[in-house]
Amino acid sequence: MKLTLQIWRQENTATSGHYETFEVDQLDSGMSILEMLDRLNEQLIHAGKESVQFESDCRESICGCCGLTVNGRPHGPQPHVTTCMQRLRMFTDGSTVRIEPLRSASFPVLRDLIVDRSPLDRIIAAGGHVAVPAGTAPDPEAMLIDHTHVERALDFAACIGCGACVAACPNGAAALFTGAKVTHLSMLPVPSVERKNRAEHMVATMEENFGPCSQYGECANVCPQEVPLTAIASLQKERLKSFFAARI
Amino acid sequence: MSFVAPPSSAAGVDLGRILDGNIPAGDPSTAWQRRRQEYKVVNPANRKKFTIAVVGTGLAGAGVSAALGELGFDVHSFCFQDSGRRAHSIAAQGGINAARARRVDNDSLYRFVVDTVKGGDFRGREAEAFRLGEESVRVIDHMNAVGAPFAREYGGTLAVRSFGGVQVSRTYYTRGQTGQQLQLSAYQQMMRQVQAGTVKLHPRTEMLDLITDGGEARGVIVRDLVTGKIHAQPANAVILCTGGYGTIFYLSTLAVGSNASATWRAHRHGAYLAYPSMVQFHPTCLPVMNPWQSKTILMSESLRNDARVWVPKKAGDDRPPAQIPEDERDYYLERKYPAYGNLSPRDISSRAGKELIDAGFGVGPLHNSTYLDLTQAIARLGRDVIWERYSNLIEMYRQAVGEDPMTTPMRISPNTHYTMGGLWVDYNLMSSIPGLFVGGEASYSYHGANRLGANSLLSASVDGWFVLPYGVMNYLAGKLNEPKPSLSDKCVTDAYARAVERTEALLAVNGKKSAAEFHRELGTILFDGCGLARSRESLTKAISEIRDLRAEFWSDVRVPGKSTGINIALEKAGRVADFLELGELMCTDALDRDESCGAHFRVEHQDEGEALRDDDHWQFTSAWQTDAPLNFAGNPDLKFTRHAEPLEFEAIHLARRNYK
Numbered sequence: 001m002k003l004t005l006q007i008w009r010q011e012n013t014a015t016s017g018h019y020e021t022f023e024v025d026q027l028d029s030g031m032s033i034l035e036m037l038d039r040l041n042e043q044l045i046h047a048g049k050e051s052v053q054f055e056s057d058c059r060e061s062i063c064g065c066c067g068l069t070v071n072g073r074p075h076g077p078q079p080h081v082t083t084c085m086q087r088l089r090m091f092t093d094g095s096t097v098r099i100e101p102l103r104s105a106s107f108p109v110l111r112d113l114i115v116d117r118s119p120l121d122r123i124i125a126a127g128g129h130v131a132v133p134a135g136t137a138p139d140p141e142a143m144l145i146d147h148t149h150v151e152r153a154l155d156f157a158a159c160i161g162c163g164a165c166v167a168a169c170p171n172g173a174a175a176l177f178t179g180a181k182v183t184h185l186s187m188l189p190v191p192s193v194e195r196k197n198r199a200e201h202m203v204a205t206m207e208e209n210f211g212p213c214s215q216y217g218e219c220a221n222v223c224p225q226e227v228p229l230t231a232i233a234s235l236q237k238e239r240l241k242s243f244f245a246a247r248i
Numbered sequence: 249m250s251f252v253a254p255p256s257s258a259a260g261v262d263l264g265r266i267l268d269g270n271i272p273a274g275d276p277s278t279a280w281q282r283r284r285q286e287y288k289v290v291n292p293a294n295r296k297k298f299t300i301a302v303v304g305t306g307l308a309g310a311g312v313s314a315a316l317g318e319l320g321f322d323v324h325s326f327c328f329q330d331s332g333r334r335a336h337s338i339a340a341q342g343g344i345n346a347a348r349a350r351r352v353d354n355d356s357l358y359r360f361v362v363d364t365v366k367g368g369d370f371r372g373r374e375a376e377a378f379r380l381g382e383e384s385v386r387v388i389d390h391m392n393a394v395g396a397p398f399a400r401e402y403g404g405t406l407a408v409r410s411f412g413g414v415q416v417s418r419t420y421y422t423r424g425q426t427g428q429q430l431q432l433s434a435y436q437q438m439m440r441q442v443q444a445g446t447v448k449l450h451p452r453t454e455m456l457d458l459i460t461d462g463g464e465a466r467g468v469i470v471r472d473l474v475t476g477k478i479h480a481q482p483a484n485a486v487i488l489c490t491g492g493y494g495t496i497f498y499l500s501t502l503a504v505g506s507n508a509s510a511t512w513r514a515h516r517h518g519a520y521l522a523y524p525s526m527v528q529f530h531p532t533c534l535p536v537m538n539p540w541q542s543k544t545i546l547m548s549e550s551l552r553n554d555a556r557v558w559v560p561k562k563a564g565d566d567r568p569p570a571q572i573p574e575d576e577r578d579y580y581l582e583r584k585y586p587a588y589g590n591l592s593p594r595d596i597s598s599r600a601g602k603e604l605i606d607a608g609f610g611v612g613p614l615h616n617s618t619y620l621d622l623t624q625a626i627a628r629l630g631r632d633v634i635w636e637r638y639s640n641l642i643e644m645y646r647q648a649v650g651e652d653p654m655t656t657p658m659r660i661s662p663n664t665h666y667t668m669g670g671l672w673v674d675y676n677l678m679s680s681i682p683g684l685f686v687g688g689e690a691s692y693s694y695h696g697a698n699r700l701g702a703n704s705l706l707s708a709s710v711d712g713w714f715v716l717p718y719g720v721m722n723y724l725a726g727k728l729n730e731p732k733p734s735l736s737d738k739c740v741t742d743a744y745a746r747a748v749e750r751t752e753a754l755l756a757v758n759g760k761k762s763a764a765e766f767h768r769e770l771g772t773i774l775f776d777g778c779g780l781a782r783s784r785e786s787l788t789k790a791i792s793e794i795r796d797l798r799a800e801f802w803s804d805v806r807v808p809g810k811s812t813g814i815n816i817a818l819e820k821a822g823r824v825a826d827f828l829e830l831g832e833l834m835c836t837d838a839l840d841r842d843e844s845c846g847a848h849f850r851v852e853h854q855d856e857g858e859a860l861r862d863d864d865h866w867q868f869t870s871a872w873q874t875d876a877p878l879n880f881a882g883n884p885d886l887k888f889t890r891h892a893e894p895l896e897f898e899a900i901h902l903a904r905r906n907y908k
Contacts, residue, residue, distance in 0.1 A: 012813060028538040030650075035540045038764065041817070045762040050808045051817045055330065057503040060545045061644060062428055063334040085647045110474055111814040114330075118451070121331050121439065129440035130394040134315045134713045135386060137393035141350075144404025151636070153397040154422055157429060161333055190393040 001027045001093040005040065007052055008100035013108045013116075019098070029089040033076060033099075034059060034066060036088060053112035059084040061224060064160030067167070068113055069100045074164035074222045082162065082224045102167035106174070106210050117163045119209035120177060127201035128181045130191045143189040153187035156180045158225040165219035165227075171211035176219040178206045179231030182238050196245040199238035253892040254865045257784075258839040264891035267520075267871055269373060270674035276375035276899050277357070280382055283675065287718050288725035295320035296446075298724050299732050301468050301483040302326070303455045303510050306335030307427075307705060308688030309489030310434035311712020312720075313449075317441030319717060324481050325438065325447055326470055328454040328505060328819075333435040336491060336503040337688075337708060340427025341548035341641065342411060343419035344391075344705040346384035351408070355416040357381045358899070364703060365900045367413040367593055368668070368696020369846035369861060371523070371869065374897050375675065376694050383714040384706055388420055390713060394437050396429040397422055411701040412549050413593035413907070419702045424548050424641040430705055434712065450481075454819065455510045456747040458486065458517045458684070461739040465514075465684035466732060469747040473819065476812035478747050480740045482732040485683045485720055488514060489712065492667035492689040494527060496827045496834070497779075498771025500664035501533055501546040507823040508830050511671055511690055516829075516878060519679040520871035520891060522692035523669035524830065525838035528699055528847050529780050530665035531557075531597035534648055535617040544663040545648055547620065547641055549701040552590045554625035554634065555658075557581050557601070559618045563608035569619055569657045580604060580618075588907040595698040595847045595859075596907060598662035602780050603857065605661065612659045621657035662780060666704060668695045668847065669837075672871035672893075676719035677711060680871070685720055687711035692869070697846025746879055751811050753881035754821045759804030763821040766801050770794065770824070770831055778835045783851045787839040791832055798828040802883040829886060833872055836888050841866060863902060869893040 002025040010017030024040050031039070034056050041051040056066035061082040068083045070076035076086035091097055099113065107115040159180040166174050182199050185191035213232060220229040253263055272279040272286075290298070298321050302313045305327040313325040327335060347360035360381035365374055388406070392398055398420050399407040408417040422429040441447035452473040459467035459482060467482035493508035494500040515521045532551065533544040558577045565572065580600055585592040592600075601618050610616050626634050631654065635642070642653045649659070670692040677685050677693065688708035695703065733740050777790025801824070809815040843866040844850045844859035853860040871891040876884035 028540060030538045031540050032542075035538075035542050038542060039540050042762050042764060045806050045808055045817065046760070048806075048808070051815075053814050053816055055816075057329055057334055057505045058336060058339045059504055059543050060339060061647070062339050062425070063329075063336070063503060064331075065329060065334050081647055085644075087647075087650075089650070114814060117330060121333075121451075124333075124436055125439040125443040129436040129443075131440070132390070132393045133318045134311075134390060134717070137386075137389040140389060140392035140398065141405050145400050146404060147400045147402045150397045150400045151423075154425075154429070157395070157397055157422075157432070158425065160428075161331065184397070185395055188395060188397060191395050 001029060001088065003027060003091060004096040006096060006098045009112055010109050012111055017109065027088055029087065031088050032084055033068070033070060033086045033088070034084050053114050055114050056084055061085045062160060064162035067102050067162045067164055069103055069167065071098055074102055074167040075224060079221065080224055080226050102163055104166045104172045106166060106172055107163060120161055120163060120174065122209060123174065123178055123202050123205050124181065126205035127198040128185070130185065131194060132190060138190070145189065149187065153184055155228060156184040156231055159227050160225055162224060164222045164224065166210065168218040168222040169211065170216055170218065171214055173213040174206050174210040175213035175232045175235055176223065176227055178202050179235035180227045183231050183234040186234070186238060195238060196242040200242040203235070203239050251868065251894040253868065256840045256890060257842055258836050260888065261836065261840055262889040264873060264889040267891050267893035269893050270676060271373060271375045272675070277378050279375040280379040284718055287722040290721050290725050292320055294728060296322050298322060299324065299483045300485050300487060300720065301481050302487045302489065303468060304335060304489035304491060304690070305332040305435065305438065306489060306491055306688060307337035307431055307434050307708035308712040309335065310438040311709060312487055312489065312687060312716045313447050314434065314437035314441050315713050315717045316720065317444065317446035320446060323441070323447040324450065324483065326450045326453045326455060326468070328452065328473060330452055332438055332449055332451060333432060335431060336506055337705065338428045338431040339503065340705050341424045341546065342550035343409065343421035343426045343702040344387070344430065344709065345411065345418050345702040346388045346420055346706065347381035347418060348385050348388060351417065353416045355418050359416065360418065362900055363414050364694065364700060365696070365897070366905055367700040368698055369859065369905055370696065370867070370897065370902055371845050371895065372694055372696030373895065374900055379715065380694050380707060380710055383710045386714055387706065387709045391430055391433055391709065395433045399423065409550060409553055410591055412552065412591045412597065413588070413700045421550065424550065424638055427705055430709065456513065456750070457743045458514050459733065459739055459743045460517055460681060461733055464682045466739060469743045474814055476815065478744065478751065480735055480744055482734065482740060484724060484727060484732045485685065487685045487687060487716060487720065488671065488690050489687045490690045492670070493830065494664040494667055496770065496831055497664040497774050498768050499536065499541065499544050501530055501544060504542055507826070509823050509826045512826040512830050514671060514679065514681065514684060515874060516876065517681060518873065519681045519684055520672035520873055521669065521833065522672035522869050522871045523837065524834045524872060525778060525841070526668035526697055526847055527664060528594055528666040528668060529598040529662040531594055531601055531662050532620055532660045533663035535612060535614065535659055535661040545644065546665065547645060547658060547660060549594070551620060551622070551638060551641060554637070555590070555620045555622045556624060557590055557618060557620055559604050559609040559611060585907040592907050593698060593700065599780055599849060601662050617659035617661040619657035620660045622653055623655070623657065626654060666699050668692060668697060668699055672869070676722065677716055678719060678723065683723065685716055687716050697848055750881040751818070751822070754805070754807050754818060754825065755811060757802060757805050757807065759806050761804050761806060763805055763807065763817065763824040766797060766805060767824045767827065769797055770827060773797065774831055774834070778838050781849050781851050782838045784839065787835045790835045791839070794828065794831045794835065799883050801825065801828055829884065832886055833874060833888060837870055837872060840890060841870060861904070867895050869895060
């Protein structure tokens, strides 16, 4: 099959960008969007031109590295699927596809389709961890956890940190990302010991770096791991707990 | 009896020395306890005086960064990805083994060691397998405490399942995303130290060269992948946790960014590379479906707990699988290996599948796969049970192939997965360059000639959290009065100049072909010549083809753009240049080892299709040295020397593997 691509080109953060149009042919409908970009880049190298800069790593939807806006939608037209797993069979032969970076004021474009998502790491650094030094952990079976409870914790722990939730949000909020981590750790016995401090620090860092949550729910509509929207409600709950704990 | 290394039948290989693995003498089951008692430690007040460079932030790298940070060392951690969370440990699916042996299936530390050593076809160190099993208990404790939500029984205790090459259940898991949960937990603990100021994380930064001074490792040269700036990080010790190099085959289950450059650069400085040709082909990967495919996604071995592997009994039978009656199906693993059945080890399962595919029994549009069939388990256990166990795998298959494994058997084929080979290290995980330590898949430890499923998450975790911190501290304890080099020292400026020259040389070739094209050609050469089955003829041919391809690369590669700013084509070209050297050594190692063992199947050495070891001559680890000028950016002539570390088995009875 053949597609016309409108791709965002931007030299670096300081410059402004523009769309550039490319034609790619001999495509297979089973190829992923990223494999199509590989093909385009090879075409560009043969033509003596510079590659379109994009990033990806595992290409099996778990590392969270890829993430493009395809036809206006974070990750692409197929809901809850990372860009690396979006296949060309979704597009009509001969159609035009617009590819741009994940869009958020919190994610400056570094070059072409690559953005800086480090504010997400800062939220984790602020409190998304457990103060148990190596070697000091208790026996996991000294603390029984209900089967269903731990499976639910995993629903929140499954976040891949791709940042699509932020890009989908009209406010550029990172409430789903932060809520997922806060909820995951609050649900497990050892990590829950620090839940109050954790929520306070993570929320503060989130608010410094991202927009406010107005509960539009767009985040959960694109999340490749289908992290439940209740993560946001839990975030409010944990935050209130932390607020009162600080004053008693 | 004194050990004599056999001569090499590979042309141009020199025989080197007999290596000492520095394994504690005596009972291997107590070796680790005794070694830890001998280790020196560094007083907490002195720890911040030592800078340690850790390259790679996977399970081993993030773990050791966090552990050393907690101890108070000055840690600098590097990863090429944009975040410390993304390393490919994250993609491991099925689980992590531990010799906790709580159940009455008669598991034990000893049984763990037997399985691991036998699974590795007696080409790994016995004492290390004991250490791996012993420390596995603390790994489960720790990862549970720091947030990994391990699956639980309805009563609340930890759940376990079975994995290949094992007849007990010792695999702990979180659905089909165990690697993700362990990796994220390790990353989070590393970020805790980033917040505490003990770890400085350098994401989007790739190692280009090693700094050595007086033969000891003293830091790394790295490139900032955003600005393109090359700079030095001097250190008192360097730890490489840079993963495997299965991507050398182009198509593999690895992340597309996984590479051998840190390993190969350290090797070119004199760090020996052990068993470079020992590559595991995973039996349950998605087949190749289009010519532009960039990887072969893995379907976890855990599926083989419930799924049955089969092909039609008649070659070329193109009926839909549901229409092929039971008695016209060949459940070939159950037929050939009744004792282990669908849970036979990976090397054996992969070869069995490939033989049938090559003989025309393959299924699917390209006849390049076999069936992995969950439908009978669904009928027996119900949809809900199977969905809970494997939902993310089923979802992944649906997305990738467009078919539903709940109703139609999955199609699988063997592909490149894990490299048992890697940098040679002694029992303390120190390479042949003092001060250079290696952990996780980047080293060759534990797995011999074949790794058992769910032992890779374990070995990376054990190395990172519970082995490297002791050994590294022991090394540094004797170095209190040896400051790390300054940026103006000759050892630093020389390494810097080399890295700059190599980067500019890649840009200067200005030929016609992309680095990716060379990579694909190399992958085909290796898959045909040094793949699931190897022969003298195939390897000799591959070596000559790789030399030609490398020469062509340095005269005809085209790397667009500049060395400043982001340039993914330049990153790729540097990695492919290193692969083109490593590939020659891989084939040389495979040609040199004149026996079959584990994943290394030489067609000349077999007994009715089963690997035939030659313990009289080859019961040793090959550790290779490559000589070529370091200060030369271009196509080098590589000169190989094979050193040998004899292997002894005291607790485990040396036997022929039998899974029948």
